[in-house]
Amino acid sequence: MSGNSSSISKPPSVDPGAIHKDPDMVIFGFWVFMMSDLIFFGVVFAIYITMIGATAGGPGPRELFDFGSLFAQTMLLLTSSLTVGIATITMKHQRSQGSFLFWVVITLLLGLGFLTLELYDFSEMAAKGGVPQRSGYLSAFFGLVPLHGLHVTFGCLWMLVMIVQVLMVGMTDLVKLRFLRLALFWHFLDLIWIGIFSVVYFGGWVYG
Amino acid sequence: MNIMDYGWLGKLSWDSIVFSKLFTNFSVSEVVASTAGSIVIFATVAILFLLTWFRVWGTLWSVWLTSTDHKRIGIMYIVFALVMMTRGLLEGMVMRAQQAAAPDGFLYADHFAQLFSTHGTIMIFFVAVPFVVGLVNYVMPLQIGARDVAFPVLNQISLAITASSGILLMVSLVVGEFSTGGWSAYPPYTGTDFNPGVGPDYWIWAIVFSGAGTTLTGINFTVTILKCRAVGMGFFRMPMFCWTVLCSSILMIFAMPPLSVAALMLGFDRYLDFHFFTNDLGGNMMNYANLFWLFGHPEVYLLVLPAYGIFSEVFSTYSAKRLYGYKSLVFATMSIAVLSFTVWLHHFFTMGQSPTINIVFGIATMLIAVPTGVKVYDWMATMYRGRIRFTTPMIYSIGFLILFVIGGLSGVILANPTVDFQVHNTLFLVAHFHNVLIPGVLFGLLAGYNYWFPKAFGFRLDERLGKWSAYLWIVGFMLTFFPLYGAGLLGMPRRSFSYMDLTFKPYMLVAFIGAMVVLCALVTLILQLLVSLRDRKKNRVPVGDPWDGRSLEWSISAPAPSYNFAELPRVTDRDEFTETKEQGRAYQPPKVYRNIEMPRNNPLGFILCVLSGILMFALVWYIWWLALITALAIIVVVIASTFRWDSEQIIPASQVQQDTERWLELVKNTEPVGRDLENTPQNNGYAKLEH
């Protein structure tokens, strides 16, 4: 499991009923949330699959996709998944707050880089007439890929908040617990991205 | 028209207010609409006035609105459900009256369509769901021996956004109009081309937000049950109710996303001219039907499973006997939960897919009858060799047992694609689902309400009026909905505001009489509450165990202390409290008193309720600046709330000791009563051991 949480001391037990701060429980709760989110994505994926043919004479995957940029985005996100992991173990093993923050900032920058490239891609697509209003297929594309982008944006925001909180109160248990969840979330977004480049881009390119 | 082309008030204008039409177009239909609008306004003003008059704003704020206590949140959910229910019920009445009066009804077609759309939406999303969630909130943590749910603040937030979307629906009575697309809101009919008004937008936002609330609730309950059980309570020692709640929560987690996606995509089509479900440019409305029922089917089991749980508790308690076939029931519950994800297509057998698909989904649907049947038989076996007491909850349960089986039977009939081709979209279907929803879900909730009320408020509900109400519900239900089976078989489509064929008339008249009986049932129910409030001193049950209960929630005082248990119980048996009572271990003081840490009050939920309400309203009416501001405000508030470091409070051991000792003292001075006297004032909640 996300045995990650084992580095957090359980709250000094006032009484065994004060469960709502038990790190294992909080992390597990977050997992449940992610699985619900997974279904959310899954449904949008399903819609995308059913709409691959619905280009209505408009531009399709073959005209629109830029695999170079896609590869760059993939690498950025994948690397950020590594760096957030390093940040996590720095935190777990109580390395210095500075090195922890360093890795968080790197992750944030990679995330922002990903978003920039993605937005640039969208604008390129729009220039070729690839706007969601053009066809059912493009609606499905823009329903799915930016949904992931939105998640990444929230991840970045979350990361900013974490940086501020670490600077404010240091690495308290609560902050650590929050960061663990953020890291899970970030890894999860990379998992979704694997689905996106396989199904949306490659699948679209082959079948579209 | 481009969505940016609106002024700073968006689409809002004087004509949007319901009363304006009364002047331009005076008719019965508009009078009904305006009356409904006035009731909303009047009720709001009256409530605000009363709150001020009795100077309870402070208490309201500190005890209720900011509370993170699962018990209070549960009660607020139920109160909310009851308010919405009143509206839903009245709408049902008006619809029955319209059909009884047809072919010369008194409502405009569109008005009738708004009625069934709001009625369906409200009854499912804002009555049944919050009622279930409310009861679970109150009862489940007590049953598993926990101090609260896993995430108390999240709990508050779920309530907040459910409430604000409900309020949005109320607003739609006064400003603008609601969707006419039914609770399922199928596009393209609900798309901008065919429905350019704000109706579907009201539906979309109410669904998206309340759906999010329900998902969060599901997460909360799942984690609570999986991680917060008392020591010793293995999975197979959980009360049956908790099992059903677990399965139902899983359905909330996995079944709500398809609905949110469907509604949001419909929103994208409407607001941003996307083409998910439109007629042109490759849109495909079949995708919508598919998504909606991917949610819709699990949803109905989400509602009925906790009701099954309640019935299990009630049958066992009032038969003074262990629940028969516990493991069977657990297995049946889980099968229903999993199977419910494999049957959604039965809602569109007639879409044109190949027979193979219809067969697969038809058989999967029928299979659900097996575990459900097992449940029914298990409940019968629970009563078998018991000592059955005919109390109010029990009457609901028996009514359920008989009536639900009929609803299930019609469900199995619908599951045959061959037959469904003939009864789909007819009143036969309407009869089916009311027959499972009312005796199944609502009777369950009412049984639970009568059963747990004394635990929540410390006094029993009036038994006589309770029984009265139960009988009226049963009779009224039968009169209202059995005729619809007949009318449906004879070919009357659902959602008909009128009909020319007078064969249907007698059926509609009987149904109308039935609806009147149901109204009496509701009045009796309210009366029961009022009478019980009047007699609350007489009917107090402070010891906390008025029914000789079997699970942990009965082992503490009524009402329960905010921290639930002075000392968290150690569980050794499935019917833990019965076991302790029989072994004479009940009502013992804890070995040590400890400080108890509980979540503090938090204004977050209330703030989010207000903000999300405004956000939804702004979105419905295209008031972009307001939508932007509130959306940002929500983000800021949520972030700000994470900077609150001291979210806990300590209840000192001394206080716990004082409460507990006072209660134990009371127990000592109370005369235990036998079951024959359980509905007399002698019953102070201390059950005598009888066997």
Next chain:
Amino acid sequence: MDWTAKAPIGLFQKWMQVWGEINRRSYGLAIFPFIVLLIFLFPQSISATESFLMPLGPVAHEQKTHFFWATALTMVAILPVFILVPVILIKYRRKKGKGIYAPKWESYGPLEVIMWGVPFLVIFVLSFMLWRATISLDPYEEIEGVVPPISVQVVGLDWKWLFIYPELKIATVGELVVPVHTPVSMILTSDTVMQSFWIAALAGQIYVMPGMTTKLNFIATQNGKTQGENTQYTGKGFTGQKFDVLIKNEEAFQAWVAQVRARGIALDSETYNRLAMRTTRVEVQKELGTAQMPEHALYFTLTDPQLFQSVVMRYHSGKPLNMEQQPGTEKFGQGEDAAEGAQP
């Protein structure tokens, strides 16, 4: 809180005393619903002919048989509930109940087997029936008949159905006439929102959707008259979206065709657009009907044999349809009554 409803209480108390008596015999209530069910599930006086309970062809007939069989079979699992619940309630009621009391009794192997086994067997048999019937009644499957099928193209409009007989080069609204003992092979689409096409006495429902086609096959084996309709709510005119179905023998059918040809007006695009507006049949009848046509139907001669295809292709042009081009919207045009909700 003494203000709480003192007066009504007094009234109620008397009323309740009477009912108190009945309450005590609560278990009697258990059989009541069953009786009511019997009354309503099998209505004796079926005067309506728009029901599959009065079938006019083999499809509906088989559906009816299947309905009764399914009901009967489920009774195997359900009747025990109706019978045993009252028995248990009487025998094990707390006061005066004569049954033994076994508070810890909670499972019994053989009973478990029956509880799972019986419903399972019933479902097994039902599933088998379902499988057979679903395959044999696939609405897409053409019906074997002695004569070749007659084809009909159906277009769902707000709020009427347009029937095109492509081979006969005629079209009608408000009246569908089919020859007896001749298979009918329908292909259906919609030129507005999704609707559900239904002729209960002949075949089940099928959805119609814009830009797509579905199929429906049936055969009528009796002369007669029934009604067809749309069952999917589509707005104000929804309940009026009905049509007569007449089943005639061959000569009468030919005579009818000749009549339609003689009396019908040309179904050109102008006329079609009028039909496609958001109007009830009664409204278009006023506009397009002539003295030669019956009161409840419109007759057309088909000028464009590709009409049906062009209706379907409207949605596949690859260009957006704005509201002026989308039949069924307000902008496309609507009847006068429709402007302010049709009061029935």
Next chain:
Amino acid sequence: MAEKSGFSVHLRTYLTGYVLSVVLTLAAFWAVPAVGRENKSVLLLVGLLGVAQLTVQLKCFLNVTTQKEGRDNLALILFSTLILLIIVLGTAWIMGNLAMRMHTTM
């Protein structure tokens, strides 16, 4: 778990995961143009590579294990996958079939 060598052990896990993921990604990006879109079975390959990468990341980044303490999570993930498959495959099946049966104009 946090013994002395813990840091480098953990780091090694993450690095392994990273390298494997990069390799799998490269393989996918190389395979698709290499095989070309005429041969649709390339998608099967992409799918397999994707699943492999998912597994790698679940194990190395998200620390999902089959060990006892992690059973809850594993069960949760498997159950979610089951539902996901039902939803996605079911939808694809139904909508694919409908698309086939609905686009004939006689």
